[in-house]
Amino acid sequence: QEEIIYDENDLMMAKLLASTAAIAFENANLFQQIEQSYTQQKALHDSAIIITSSLNLDTILTKISEQVCSLLNATSVYISNYDPGTQTYCILAEAFSQFASEAERRSDLGITYNYHPESGNGSKPFIPHKLRYYDIEDPDLDAHRLQHLRNFGGHSVLEIPLQASGKINAIIMIWDSRCKRVFTPQEIALCETIALQASIALENATLYYQTQEELKQRKLLEDEFRHKALHDTLTHLPNRVLFSDRLEQAIKKKKRKKQAEFAVFYLDLDNFKQVNDTFGHTEGDRVLEIVAKRLSSIIRTEDTVSRFGGDEFLMLVEGIGDITVAELFVGKIQTHISRPISICNHQIQISCSVGYTVSSQGLKTCQEYIDTADQYMYSVKNLNKKILKSPVDFFMLVDPGLERADPPGLEQ
Incomplete structure (x- = not known):
């Protein structure tokens, strides 16, 4: 090779x-x-x-x-x-x-x-x-x-x-x-x-997430404070501040639309002091809570019921601009309020005096509506006192010796 x-x-x-x-x-x-x-x-x-x-x-x-x-x-x-x-x-x-x-x-x-x-x-x-x-x-x-x-x-x-x-x-x-x-x-x-x-x-x-949680908690606190500022602590109904604001909105709405009728009802429980004197303020507060629930049950979501203080309540009901319809609603209020209440082994029955004013009366301010309904309520209360002289007609004990067992249908 x-x-x-x-x-x-x-x-x-x-x-x-x-x-x-x-x-x-x-x-x-x-x-x-x-x-x-x-x-x-x-x-x-x-x-x-x-x-x-x-x-x-x-x-x-x-x-x-x-x-x-x-x-x-x-x-x-x-x-x-x-x-x-x-x-x-x-x-x-x-x-x-x-x-x-x-x-x-x-x-x-x-x-x-x-x-x-x-x-x-x-x-x-x-x-x-x-x-x-x-x-x-x-x-x-x-x-x-x-x-x-x-x-x-x-x-x-x-x-x-x-x-x-x-x-x-x-x-x-x-x-x-x-x-x-x-x-x-x-x-x-x-x-x-x-x-x-x-x-x-x-x-x-x-x-x-921590920031979001803090903001969430802060908002909950703000909502709670806002609710407390605008609602009654006992009944949780709107207080006079919130009621006045909603009434003001209804007045403005009426000015824009003539058909936007409304009525303001002012009611006061008759001789409610006897409830507190007889059963104590704790039971009296419970009666106020029951009254608040009954009033809330007869209105719609667009209406407002407010505790104005003590045993006085205000109602703003939209769609009522006629006195005849307002009178019918007063009867509805009194019917619901007068239903028996079971309290401390007794059944009690309370009544209320109701005054009202309607938007067709042409009042201008929020305070005018409230004052007019208030004055009408006191005139009704004074008239009732003249007709019904016995206080038992305003605060009535039914079967004072009743046992603790409550009859069916009675509200606790």
Whole structure:
């Protein structure tokens, strides 16, 4: 066989080809690094978008777990909150790849686990202050984690704590059930960066929910104060301030629309002082509450019944502009008020004097309507006193020796 002799040109060509191949190989590695860097930068960019696109904690954590699972080609990823006091964690979000085992795919959302139970040798529970990796072949792996891996078919796990304001508030757990997984330094660095972003998201969402809860509580307090300022504390009916405002609105509405008729009724319970003197103020208050409910039951949602003070009530009823209709409504009021009431082993029956004024009378102000109805009420009360001279007609005891058992249909 003829010996091949390479001259200097051949050697130079070989060196040139080798140099070109080395450059190509280096370029390929560089391109791979650039591509990997681009992928990582895009992942970080996507994470930032996820964090800023929503304040819904479930949405943020679910998207982050899905992103980490896809980026690292893991079989499953879990994000859980962490309670250092009880050494427990609860799964908040999870994501699975197509390679996840059947055991992994069993949803753990909302389930609480012991992170690291106290061991019999008195060693302190592990607190994940920093990233931790372990696999099923690790000889130093504690029995608890080993059993956990076997139960869910896992081979290796990467745990990354999420810290915010110096406290660990959650953990990202990256699982691989196919084989022992070795995470590259670049992957770990990327995961730590995403974990930092997730920590910020957790803190922002927590602050947001705390702020919303504080605003909600503040609004509830404001609503409560507003209700107390505009309603009677005993009967919870509108007080004179709220009644006057609604009457003012009715007057303005009448000016705009002539058909917007209304009537104001002023009623006073007859001889109500006898109730307090006989049974005490506690039972007297209960009678006032019953009267308030009865008056409320005969009006519509657009009407208003108000406790004006003591045993006096005012009613604003829309659609009544005629005296005849107003008289019929007075009869309805008196019928409901005079129904027997069971109180302290007795049945009592009370009456009321009612005055009214209607919008067709052409009064101008809120106070004029109230004063006119008030004056009419007192004229009715004085007339009743002349006709019915005995006070028993205003406050009547029925069967004063009645036992405690109340007859059917009597209001308590």
